[in-house]
Amino acid sequence: MPGLHVVLIGPISPMNRRNLQARANIHALGAIEYGRLPGFLQHADLGLLPLSDHPKNRGRSPMKLFEYAAAGLPVVARSASDTIRRNESFVRTYADPSEIVSKVARILQGEHAGREDIRELARAHSWKAKADVLLDFVNSLTPGVQNAARQ
Numbered sequence: 001m002p003g004l005h006v007v008l009i010g011p012i013s014p015m016n017r018r019n020l021q022a023r024a025n026i027h028a029l030g031a032i033e034y035g036r037l038p039g040f041l042q043h044a045d046l047g048l049l050p051l052s053d054h055p056k057n058r059g060r061s062p063m064k065l066f067e068y069a070a071a072g073l074p075v076v077a078r079s080a081s082d083t084i085r086r087n088e089s090f091v092r093t094y095a096d097p098s099e100i101v102s103k104v105a106r107i108l109q110g111e112h113a114g115r116e117d118i119r120e121l122a123r124a125h126s127w128k129a130k131a132d133v134l135l136d137f138v139n140s141l142t143p144g145v146q147n148a149a150r151q
Contacts, residue, residue, distance in 0.1 A: 001025075001101060001104065001105070002024075002025055003025070004025060004104070004108075005025050005026075005027065006025060006026045006027065006048075007027045007029060007040065007044070008020070008026065008027065008028045008029065009029050009030075009031075009032055009037070009040060010030070010031060011030065011031050012028050012030055016028075017030075037067070038071060041067070041068070041071035041073060042071060044071070044073055045073070045107070045108060046068075046073055046074050046075065046076060046104065046107045046108070046112075047064065047067075047068030047071075047073040047074070047075045047076075048075070048076055048077075048100075048104075049062055049064055049065060049068070049075055049076070049077035049078065050077075050078050050097075050100075051077065051078040051080045052078075057080055058080070062077075062080070065077065065086075065088070065091065066122050066125050066126075069088070069090060069118050069119065069121055069122035069125070070119060070122040070126075071115075071119075072114075072115030072116060072118045072119045073090075073115070073118065074090045074091070074092065074107045074112035074113070074118065075088075075090060075091045075092070076091075076092050076093075076094065076100060076103045076104055076107065077091050077092070077093050077094075078093070078094060078095075079093040079094060079095045088121065089113055089121065090112060090113055090117075090118045090121060092106065092107060092112075
């Protein structure tokens with residue numbers, strides 16, 4: 001997809017940086033401060049999550065998935081067990097790298113939920129939403145006791 005600009009953010013080895021510099025449409029920015037990430041994501045059309053087969057990735061809950069969702073981005077992700085189990089509507093998974101181009105193309109053609117719909121899905125997975133579920137459970141065990149943490 002030579003017409004597609006790919007921006008890579010994160011640590012990049014010198015060898016990989018040299019290989020990437022040979023491609024005009026790939027921009028390897030390296031590591032950036034976490035607080036600057038939303039400024040980059042707001043200009044993106046989709047997020048990529050190419051998890052490896054490393055055993056540490058099995059069952060991992062990839063935070064990047066929800067960071068992309070919070071930015072309203074549809075995601076193309078490797079078919080890792082956790083991304084499949086979640087079955088999120090904004091995620092297109094692939095098992096073989098040869099499928100990436102078609103998954104990206106479908107998203108770029110508009111085959112995904114809108115940005116605000118994706119953000120709403122992300123809100124359901126926020127720390128606040130998780131804490132509210134926990135507080136509701138605790139409150140159900142102690143009827144009549146008001147939980148000060150919610151106020």
